Amino acid sequence: MHALARFFIRRPVGSAMLAAAIVLAGLLALRLLPVAPLPRVDFPVIQVRASLPGASPESMASTVAAPLERALGSIAGVTSIRSSSNQGSTGVTLQFDLNRDIDDAAREVQAAINAVRGQLPSGMVGNPSFVKVNPSQAPIMALALSSPRLPPSALYDNASTVLAQKLAQVAGVGEVTVDGSSLPAVRVQVQPQALAHRGLSLDDVRRAIADANAWRPVGAVERDASRWQIALPAPLRTAADFSALVVRNEGGALVRLSDVAEVSDSVENRYTAGYHNNRPAVVLLVSRRPGANIVQTVDAIHAQLPQLRALLPADTQLSVVMDRSPGIRATLREGRFTLVLSCLLVMAVVWAFLGSLRTALIPALALPVSLVGALAAMWWLGFSLNNLSVMALIVAAGLVVDDAIVVLENIQRHLERARAALAATGRREIGRRTVWRAAFTGAGEVGFTLLAMNGALIVVFVSTLFMGGVVERLFREFSLTLVAAMLISLAVSVTLTPALCAHGLPAGPRTRAPGPLARLIAT
Structure with missing residues (x-):
């Protein structure tokens, strides 16, 4: 620790470049980190x-x-x-x-x-x-498709063939599920009495329906100089087409499907339905792909909604009925506000004790470097910005500043001792070299203390990784984010903080009294 502090004190540009690199890496990671309400389990x-x-x-x-x-x-x-x-x-x-x-x-x-x-x-x-x-991959958005004129089966057809395909192409979307109805179908409800009266069986009806929609090869018939092209009729689509289907023909007596069954236009699954604002509707549930940013994915879907509405019939309404992004935005906004507020409170407490704004800026500069650098570690570990990881940064704001304060206070102690020694000789200026010597001596003396402090905290938070089960998966990001912030704080306290003290603390006589909190405790 002593040699490392001496190296960066003599090369302040190196410590500044190291801090700048940590901050730039954290800011770049902030743009790449996915956003989620909770860690991925x-x-x-x-x-x-x-x-x-x-x-x-x-x-x-x-x-x-x-x-x-x-x-x-x-x-x-x-x-x-x-x-x-x-x-x-x-x-x-x-x-x-x-x-x-x-x-x-x-x-x-x-x-x-x-x-x-x-x-x-x-x-x-x-x-x-x-x-x-x-x-854990709950839907991030739900859209409702409704119409005062179209039946649910037609809405489902539009949703599954048009909307779902377009939404699946949006960046970040993993799966689109369509519910609330099913595809159009023709339902045949056979009347057993009518079958028995005409001597037919269910298999006769089944065979007639299957043969009517069978795909056979198309060919031609030739005789002498004549040639006939054979073409299959269009497949049966509606109940009216099936109603005229001939089930049996004996001696010109035709038995049609409508004579032995009730044929109606329906859907494949009658036991599913959806409603929106007291109107039948089809619901599209959108899920994100693993690792995608929920907020960015929802914004991309909102940007596509005008184009999707243009592909639908004029009287069809496409409404957003569920959107998880506002809650996530509000949570992260409150988390960022709390993080900034905690940093300001920490700096205010340090200033109240030290009584010098110039001196209080040294731990204040070390604090954002450690917290922003933790974002780079979060991206490298595959974490996301969520409630628990942001809470870890908030908790870290009160922990990482301890390292800088310990180094600063020990350096201040050596400076006061040097001032007291020079005061006996009548000299008031201790010189910049004395400040440098106090900086690397003070940083070297507390090296083991810093290791012990951070080691004890790291053991406390890493212990959650041995709990196993859902608790371990849920709090993994919280504990490792805290550990990353403390390790970066340890590195900053032996590089940037001594350099700031060596080149930022005044070399002249002490002109300011201790802060009000320090005087209150001293009395």
Whole structure:
């Protein structure tokens, strides 16, 4: 410490360049740091989904959910299994240990699904599928699409084919989920009595509908000098098209689909609906990609809204119903205000004790260098600006100034001793070289004290990293941000602070009395 202090005292430009480099790195990192309400905590969760059309919730639970739970429960690292069975579908949610790699867990889930496939009902349309879920990636914005004229199915079609695709291209957007309705579909409700009266079965109706929309090769028929082009009719789209579909033709007696069933225009899923201001609406949930800046992503979406509204029908309204950025902005604004206020209060207390504004500026300059430098460490560690990391900087404002005060006070003690020794000889000017000697002597003497102070604080805050679980993940950024600020403060206290003392403290006689707080304590 003594040699390091001597080096920078003799080369004040070097200490100034080091401080400037720390500040510039912190300011650059401030522009690159993502913004979030809380630190990113990833929960390894996988959701398995399976469907069996027509099966009751009881059948889904006993024939699909139970075999899946037995197979998936044997995977290592599973902490909880939850299943939910509905009409024709079931979902099994697996939560793994926080230290479990989600990709390895996904491979084991796929292997378990393949192994249990033989125990599942044969009528399933396909194998069960799974998706990786991160509960911490909550939607950052919700948009509602409504219209007084268009049905929800048409709104859903516009939202899924136009809006969702455009929003997914915005920088920072990770996923866009459309809910509140489903794609248009034709619903056929067969009447069993009408089928029995005409001697038809459900399979006859199914075959007629499937054959009507079958895609067959288009060709030509030739006979002698004649040639006929064969073209398929347009696929059936609406209920009116399906109503005229011929189910059976016997001797000219046509049985159409409308004779044995009620055909209506509907949606694929009748059990989902959305409303906005007492009007049917489709909701688009926008989630950010991992590491993206929420505020910048929301601003980019707001900038795209006029273009998105221009792509919609004239009477369609696209409204923002949920936006997480105002709360985040307000929280960070309050955090910045509190941080600035704490720095000003620390400087005021130092000035009140020392009684000299010139002397109080030395720890005041060391304080922002340490806090701004901590931003560079946050970016290097992959952290974000959130409530806990900003709170760590606020707490650090009262801790990092201690290093500069300890160095400053010890240097002041040596200067006062030198002034007292010269006063006995009648001399009042101690000289700049004496100030330099007091600076590197005072900084060298408290080197071990600084290491002990910061080491004790670092051990206290680093201990949270050994707690494990969600607490450790949540407070990791808080503790490491504090540690980074204290380490930078330690470096600044043995480089910049002695140099500022050597070239900023007055070499003449002491003309100012101690500060009011110092006089109050002395009495």
